[in-house]
Amino acid sequence: MVSERHAIIGAAEKQSEGYARALGEHAGSAFAEADRALQDIVGEIEQRGGVDRVDRLTLFRIIRRQGSDTPQLGALFIVDRNGTMTVNSLEFPSRQINVADREYYLFNRDATHAGLFFSRPLVSRLSNRWRFTMTRPLVAADGSFSGLVAAAFEIDYFHRFYTSTSLGPRGKVLLVRTDGAPLVNEPFAQNAYTTDFRQSDLFRRYLPHAPAGTFRGYQSPRDTSPRIISYHRISRFPVVAVVSLHQNDFLDSWRQKAVLQTTVLAGLSLAILLLMHLLLNHLDRLQAAQKSLREEQEQVRLKAAQVDAANDAILLTDREGRLLHVNTTLCHMTGYTQGELLGKNLRDLQTPECVASAAAGAATVLERGEAVFESVYRAKGGTVLPVEIHARTMTDAGRSLVLSIVRDISERKRNDLREHARLRILEEMATGVGLAELLLHIVGFVEQECRGIPCSILLLDEDGQQVHQGVAPSLPEFYNRAVEGRRAGQWLLPGGTDGRRYRRMIVEDVGVHPSWRDFQPAREAGLRACWAEPVLSSEDELLGAVALYCREPRTPDRFEIQMIETAAHLASIAIGRFRVEERRNHLEVQLRHVQKIEAIGQLAGGIAHDFNNLLTPILVYAEMMRNKLASDDPLRSKVQGIISAACKARDLTQQLLSFGRKQMLTIQPVDLNGIIGTFQDILRRTIRESIAIKIRLAPGTVAILADRGQIEQVLLNLAVNAQDAITGNGTITVETGHVVLDNEYARLHPGMRPGPYALLAFSDNGCGMDDETLVHIFEPFFTTKQVGHGTGLGLATVYGIIKQHEGYITVRSGRGEGTTFCLYLPLSRHEPAITEPEPDVAAAGGAPGGGNIMVVEDNDMVREMAVELLESAGYRVLVAGHPAAARELARRNGAAIDLLVTDVVMPEMNGKDLYGYLHESLPELRVLYISGYANEPFVHDGTLEEGIDFLQKPFTAERFLERVRQALR
Structure with missing residues (x-):
């Protein structure tokens, strides 16, 4: 029992x-x-x-x-x-x-x-x-x-399901949200919809560990009757299906039978004592036995119906494997009728490859009493069907039999193969396999799953509008060539308000679809339908499309749609990883180049500082010698040669400072169009007549914050560089405009900040440069010219000037394609002022004046030269070789010092701090700073602090004396 x-x-x-x-x-x-x-x-x-x-x-x-x-x-x-x-x-x-x-x-x-x-x-x-x-x-x-x-x-819709089942008088069906809120409760009970199922055993103990299952317990805290509860979580939706059977509905018949057997036993006992009573009641017991038999037969019939209703195949065999009973599910799985199956041996259903393994599994069942193993059945139509078999032995009327439950695991096998292929592709991504090979593996994976359906992965250009590359090994080569350059809209439907987003497009028949009917290569390749899914990056950027092609007009089934979506996801990972690595490598090259240029700039600025200290006495002493020589003296021309050479060295040093971004600038709002317009005549005189100069200026004013002279230097250097690149006739084009650089552009170009800029584009149609040359063009002393035909500082100076203006420069070039420099300069918020030409300082002159001047300079030659110049001009000069000596001189002479002429960079104390120290005791003291290096305490980003008198080395005698006179006024 x-x-x-x-x-x-x-x-x-x-x-x-x-x-x-x-x-x-x-x-x-x-x-x-x-x-x-x-x-x-x-x-x-x-x-x-x-x-x-x-x-x-x-x-x-x-x-x-x-x-x-x-x-x-x-x-x-x-x-x-x-x-x-x-x-x-x-x-x-x-x-x-x-x-x-x-x-x-x-x-x-x-x-x-x-x-x-x-x-x-x-x-x-x-x-x-x-x-x-x-x-x-x-x-x-x-x-x-x-x-x-x-x-x-x-809710009544689900009542039909409830009434079509045999759940017993107290059975229930429910649909419950995964957060415990009920959606459907049959039979209907309004108070059931206020129940919180999160407190039930289902949500606390079972559902968190398995999406489906069966247990015995209580349905909810409100319903404490013993129940058999089965649940099944709906995979695509946050809903759980629950069927609850009351145990007593199924045990009533068993209890009746138990009572009957007890009664029979009691009757037998009474029969021994009351034989006559047993005879009188014999007819009643016989009728009760017949009723019980009918009930048992009905129970058997119900069990048979339940077996037939099971989702898995249930079959009964003898020890040799002959089929004695099967349910209708096995008929549906194999395509045979029950009459065709009964009497067959299981070996007749198995494929030849799995007969041996299935025989081993059957032997295990007979030896151990039960076993679980896999096999492969061949259906009547030839379809191969992988199955999982749960088998156990049983005895009926002394006969040994085997009861088996057979489950179709085709979908699970497909999922396993699909997951294995997906993991293999992801592993190849992690090991650095090339993009083309990865895409070929993805295509092969799709074509293996969708037999007879070619697949292609189409990559789009940077704008995401046209196909520029494709991977389609199963399609003819002429078709693959024909798709290059086609619009993305042929494969994908536009979506979104900007018209640049795309979604899946199903073309049932390419012969009638507007985007395909005129595309002859598709028909020549035998393609009749196309189903495409967009490949999107993690930022929803369109990278390409995955397309499946069918050779007959139709729409895809659910499995084929899943395969397109899976392939698009894998392609997105592969292409995204490739693009990230490509961008990272590009940024690393740019960063190394910027760091190299910065290091060279620091070196150039340091060399220029020391060189200026050497040039200052050379230039001044040579001028003093020339002024003392008669106009017909033969030495005068030689001295003039020294002066010319020193001036050229000074200009070269200034170019080094420009590259190192150490020269002093006069930054103010200027009109870029105006600078180009007034400088156009100089360009025309500088460039040979066989080269045409085209000026294309943006309408109105292009106001920038810049040093006008430095921008003119940029124009001149770029013009000379373009002239050298043009053989014979050619054209130089100068353009201006307004641009706004976004965050993505700035991220790809280290050092650039997003925002509005003025654009100065300088183009030529000369010989152009290869990639190797482009890497070095901004390095100082790099030149492609012959020895003695250039210093190699022209473009390096341009680079330094633009960087000191907090701008950015890019270049595009190729062999035989000419060159274009794009210069981005910060815009000014203020309109440019109308400037008057500066007076010629050298010509201003003026009579010498008196005064007491202290000269503080740690360079002996510069100090002696300055003292000689000042004394020859009639000034009384106090001399100090370092700040400590200067402080001592000031202490002794008191208020007898009118002007301090001091170097800036000195041991112990710089010139600015020295002046601050002396100014405390001499409030009327004035100062003139001299230095060969513009990176001084009062110079910020190349701009001199307001109210500071500064003279940069090297300088001429006239220039030095004029600045002294101005400082003393």
Whole structure:
């Protein structure tokens, strides 16, 4: 009796499990159909520009069309952003019903991007019937919430499933959200919809560990009756299907039988004592026995029906493997009828390759009493079917038999193979396999899964508009050549308000589709249908498309759609990784180049500082010698040669300072167009006549913050560089404009900040440069000219000037393609001022004046030269070779010092600090700083502090004396 009770409960558990799975599949199918309708409505509304741009009649027709063949839906309706139901599929014009307090409205309003949502059941304000609602949000182009689309499910729809099952008088079916909120409770009980199932054993103990299962316990804290509960989580939706059977519904017959047997035993005992009473009641016992037999026969019939209703095949064989009984599921799996199967040996169903392994599994069953093993059946039509067999021995009337449960594992095997291939492709990505090889493996994976259907992966250009490369090993070469340069819209449907986003496109027949009917290579390749999925980066950037081609007109099935989506996901990972590495390598090269240029600039600035100290006495002493020589003295021309050479060395040093960004600038608002316009004549005189100069200036004023002289130097250096690149006739083009550099451009160009800039483009149609030359063009002393035909500082100076102006320079060039330099300069917020030409300082002259001057200079030659010049001009001079000596001289001479002439960079104390120290005791003291290096304490970004008198080395005698006179005024 105990084993029979266990058997009854076990059968009830299997029945409950089968009903739960059926309920889950039934509900999942209904939900999927409703979700497709919602997605189609959302997609059609977005195509029409959003819900605010579609009139209500059109909205009514859209939802009416989608809801016409979905009996599970009570209604489809649309709610605007304010919570008013504006349109429903039951009536037009539709009543305006406020649903702003409903759970589904509040959820979608506050979580616009959450996607699909199921609400708790409530009495509908539209139909006054119990319904639960399935919704998707409507999102405006700017990402804001603009309403929702909803499908109202009739709870009575699931009542039909309940009435079609044999769950017993106290059986129940439920659909529960994964957060414990009930959606459906049959039979209907209004108080059940307030139950929180999160506190039930199902949600606390079982569901967190397995998506499906069966257990015995209590349905909920409110229902404590003993039950057999099976659950099945619906894979695509946050819903759990639950079937609950009351144990007593299945044990009543067992209890009746137990009572009967007890009665029989009691009767036998009484028969010994009361033989006459036994005879009189014999007829009653016989009738009771017949009734019990009928009940047992009915129970057997019910069990047989349950076996036939099982999702798995159930079969009974003898020890040799001959089929004695099979359920209808095995017939559906193999395509044979029961009559054809009975009497067959299991070896007749197995493929030759697995006969030996299946025989080993059967031997294990006979030896151990039970076993689990896999085999492969061949159906009547030849289809191969992998199966998993759970077998155990049993005895019936002394005969040894084997009971087997056979499960179709085709989908699991396909998933295993698919996952293995996916993991292999991901592993190859991690080991650095090239992009082309990765894409070939992805295509091969898809074509292996979708037999006879060619696959291609199309890569797009940087703008994401045209195909520039493809991977399609199974398609003819002439077709692959023909697709290059085609628009992405041939494979993908445009979506989004900007027209640059794309979504899946299904072309059922290329012969009639507008984008394909004129594309002859497709027909020549035998292609009749094309299904394409966009390949998107993690930032939703369109990278390409995955396309499947069919040789007959049709639409893809669900499996083929899954394969396209999987391939697009893998391609996105592969292409994204490749592009990230490509960008990283490009940025590393740029960074190394910038660091190299910075290091050379620091070196150049240091050399220029020391060189200026050497040039200053050379230039001044040579001028003094020339002034003392008669005009006809033969030495005068030689001295003039020294002066000319020193001036050239001074200019070369200035170029080094420009490259190192150490020269002093006069930064002010200037008009870039005006500079080019006034400098055009100088360019024309500088460049040979066989080269045309074209000026294309932006309309109006292009106001920049710059040093006018330095910008003119840039124009001159670029013009000379372009002239050297042009052999014979050619053209130089100078253009200006306004540009705005975005964050992505700045990220790809180290040192550049995003924002508005003035563009100065300088182009020539000369010989151009190769990539190797481009790497070095901004390095000082690098030149492609012959020895003695250039210093190699022209472009290095341009680079330094633009960098000191906080600008940026790029260059495009190629052998035989000419060169274009693009200079980006910061814009000025103020209009350029009208400037007057500066007076000629050398010509200003003036009579010598008196005064006491202290000269502080740690360079002996410069110090002696300055003293000699000042004394010859009539000044009284105090001399100090370092700051400590200067402080001592000031202490002794007191107020007898009118002007301090000091170097800036000295031991112990710099010139600025020395002046500050002396100024405390001599408040009337004035100062003139001299230095060969512009990177001084009062020079910031090349600009001199206001009110500072500064003379940069090297200088002429006239220039030095004039600045002394100006400082003393």
